[in-house]
Amino acid sequence: xxxxxxxxxxxxxxxxxxxxxxxxxxxxxxxxxxxxxxxxxxxxxxxxxxxxxxxxxxxxxxxxxxxxxxxxxxxxxxxxxxxxxxxxxxxxxxxxxxxxxxxxxxxxxxxxxxxxxxxxxxxxxxxxxxxxxxxxxxxxxxxxxxxxxxxxxxxxxxxxxxxxxxxxxxxxxxxxxxxxxxxxxxxxxxxxxxxxxxxxxxxxxxxxxxxxxxxxxxxxxxxxxxxxxxxxxxxxxxxxxxxxxxxxxxxxxxxxxxxxxxxxxxxxxxxxxxxxxxxxxxxxxxxxxxxxxxxxxxxxxxxxxxxxxxxxxxxxxxxxxxxxxxxxxxxxxxxxxxxxxxxxxxxxxxxxxxxxxxxxxxxxxxxxxxxxxxxxxxxxxxxxxxxxxxxxxxxxxxxxxxxxxxxxxxxxxxxxxxxxxxxxxxxxxxx
Amino acid sequence: xxxxxxxxxxxxxxxxxxxxxxxxxxxxxxxxxxxxxxxxxxxxxxxxxxxxxxxxxxxxxxxxxxxxxxxxxxxxxxxxxxxxxxxxxxxxxxxxxxxxxxxxxxxxxxxxxxxxxxxxxxxxxxxxxxxxxxxxxxxxxxxxxxxxxxxxxxxxxxxxxxxxxxx
Ligand code: SF4
Numbered sequence: 168x169x170x171x172x173x174x175x176x177x178x179x180x181x182x183x184x185x186x187x188x189x190x191x192x193x194x195x196x197x198x199x200x201x202x203x204x205x206x207x208x209x210x211x212x213x214x215x216x217x218x219x220x221x222x223x224x225x226x227x228x229x230x231x232x233x234x235x236x237x238x239x240x241x242x243x244x245x246x247x248x249x250x251x252x253x254x255x256x257x258x259x260x261x262x263x264x265x266x267x268x269x270x271x272x273x274x275x276x277x278x279x280x281x282x283x284x285x286x287x288x289x290x291x292x293x294x295x296x297x298x299x300x301x302x303x304x305x306x307x308x309x310x311x312x313x314x315x316x317x318x319x320x321x322x323x324x325x326x327x328x329x330x331x332x333x334x335x336x337x338x339x340x341x342x343x344x345x346x347x348x349x350x351x352x353x354x355x356x357x358x359x360x361x362x363x364x365x366x367x368x369x370x371x372x373x374x375x376x377x378x379x380x381x382x383x384x385x386x387x388x389x390x391x392x393x394x395x396x397x398x399x400x401x402x403x404x405x406x407x408x409x410x411x412x413x414x415x416x417x418x419x420x421x422x423x424x425x426x427x428x429x430x431x432x433x434x435x436x437x438x439x440x441x442x443x444x445x446x447x448x449x450x451x452x453x454x455x456x457x458x459x460x461x462x463x464x465x466x467x468x469x470x471x472x473x474x475x476x477x478x479x480x481x482x483x484x485x486x487x488x489x490x491x492x493x494x495x496x497x498x499x500x501x502x503x504x505x506x507x508x509x510x511x512x513x514x515x516x517x518x519x520x521x522x523x524x525x526x527x528x529x530x531x532x533x534x535x536x537x538x539x540x541x542x543x544x545x546x547x548x549x550x551x552x553x554x555x556x557x558x559x560x561x562x563x564x565x566x567x568x569x570x571x572x573x574x575x576x577x578x579x580x581x582x583x584x585x586x587x588x589x590x591x592x593x594x595x596x597x598x
Numbered sequence: 599x600x601x602x603x604x605x606x607x608x609x610x611x612x613x614x615x616x617x618x619x620x621x622x623x624x625x626x627x628x629x630x631x632x633x634x635x636x637x638x639x640x641x642x643x644x645x646x647x648x649x650x651x652x653x654x655x656x657x658x659x660x661x662x663x664x665x666x667x668x669x670x671x672x673x674x675x676x677x678x679x680x681x682x683x684x685x686x687x688x689x690x691x692x693x694x695x696x697x698x699x700x701x702x703x704x705x706x707x708x709x710x711x712x713x714x715x716x717x718x719x720x721x722x723x724x725x726x727x728x729x730x731x732x733x734x735x736x737x738x739x740x741x742x743x744x745x746x747x748x749x750x751x752x753x754x755x756x757x758x759x760x761x762x763x764x765x
Binding site for chain 1: 613663695739
């Protein structure tokens with residue numbers, strides 16, 4: 168019997184020739200990522216060492232990445248003090264993969280890791296953020312853990328007591344229709360298998376559609392796999408992975424490509440043909456409440472959001488900018504755009520996307536998590552409706568439990584910004 | 599003890615501990631924001647009208663969403679016991695790590711105000727006189743529960759590792 172990708176990664180990380188779903192292993196970590204919540208990890212980390220007489224030093228500073236992104240620049244004294252505490256810890260421990268609130272290196276953690284080449288195929292990556300699943304797009308096994316789990320990783324360099332997850336193989340075939348994108352595909356899959364359909368399991372993406380999809384699209388699929396409950400999503404590495412890492416992420420050393428065995432055992436096999444896939448919308452207040460766009464077309468929206476770790480990359484901004492170029496967003500709509508990193512922001516500036524967006528009436532915010540999680544800026548008023556390219560629409564997500572969040576692709580967001588209503592981008596007048 | 603609240607499916611960590619309070623991290627400070635947007639329940643908790651050991655019951659996928667550990671620590675602070683049909687993975691791990699009691703009971707029938715008891719592998723509803731089987735928690739986590747949480751467990755491993763190291 169062969170192994171899935173994740174079984175192979177966990178076998179290697181636990182120094183065993185073979186593991187299978189259900190086994191319990193202690194696995195060595197290749198990269199451990201945190202953001203502002205490193206402040207809590209630091210507390211828990213010091214708590215572990217309390218009374219032992221052992222100096223509290225992390226197991227390997229070169230394998231820790233910390234990115235300040237959730238509330239940047241700080242919105243309160245409390246956040247600023249947490250960020251200060253993180254900076255002091257980073258300096259003391261000699262952590263180099265630290266990305267502060269700076270235009271030359273900052274951004275959202277799930278964009279910073281890939282674009283700096285920190286994640287490689289076959290890596291075991293953990294992060295104190297549920298969307299750590301994103302990094303499966305590069306052929307790594309990447310999953311979210313809590314702050315106390317991370318304190319244990321910083322101490323011992325391994326994740327203790329990992330149960331090897333079962334894998335769902337999703338095979339995707341067909342070509343996207345114009346204005347339909349990976350975001351529509353993952354919303355469709357989540358709607359189909361439900362918000363807990365992949366709970367405690369991994370989704371392994373295969374098929375001709377994936378082979379032709381660039382890394383940006385794969386990041387979208389893996390980012391949102393967690394919204395189906397998955398421990399992680401993963402795209403086995405291929406030529407495209409090498410192209411991205413060497414061409415965009417500055418990797419110069421050899422990249423190992425790991426594939427699942429042909430006789431690997433899967434929990435389920437799901438086949439999806441995207442030939443007829445239309446733009447999809449996730450309605451409030453769960454991500455699996457997905458319907459095709461025609462069922463909700465014409466719904467009035469007050470705030471349009473383009474950005475986040477899901478859809479804040481250059482191709483997403485390109486769609487928004489090209490749709491809005493020379494046009495104005497509807498009078499009674501606010502449009503907020505936050506690029507996923509400053510590198511992307513600068514590229515968008517060079518390509519003229521930022522001025523197209525501003526001229527159309529959009530507000531371009533600094534890279535970071537912005538309004539995605541409702542703590543910082545861009546909150547909604549009572550009874551207001553947001554249409555957003557982010558990944559969650561839970562009650563209260565954008566800072567107000569009395570408001571509604573609909574999720575969509577950048578193409579739908581941009582088309583709807585022009586009209587002020589949920590609008591199908593395939594509508595001739597808009598596109 | 600009594601069922602103090604009955605919740606639906608897919609209660610996210612945004613509902614348990616809203617994102618806008620995420621700058622508060624310390625386990626002794628997070629309880630005040632437990633279910634902050636569910637103001638009635640939140641005030642009862644804050645006024646200490648809900649005794650330790652009371653049951654919260656929920657549907658499928660309780661604690662889905664973000665990895666924020668505050669969602670577990672805020673409930674731990676009131677020593678609530680959470681029974682759900684199923685849990686989100688990270689929330690369940692955080693709960694076990696911090697010693698918040700979580701019970702998986704997919705068939706439970708109970709209403710707010712019912713009196714429940716845990717007897718071996720069953721949730722017993724004293725009000726409707728029915729027994730409902732409990733599903734075991736992931737076996738990988740048993741050692742952490744036995745050690746009284748992840749911090750003492752890790753501390754023990756750290757001491758072993760340090761002792762084994764050549765000086
Ligand atoms: S952009 Fe939103 S989903 Fe992504 S890491 Fe930030 S808060 Fe989380």
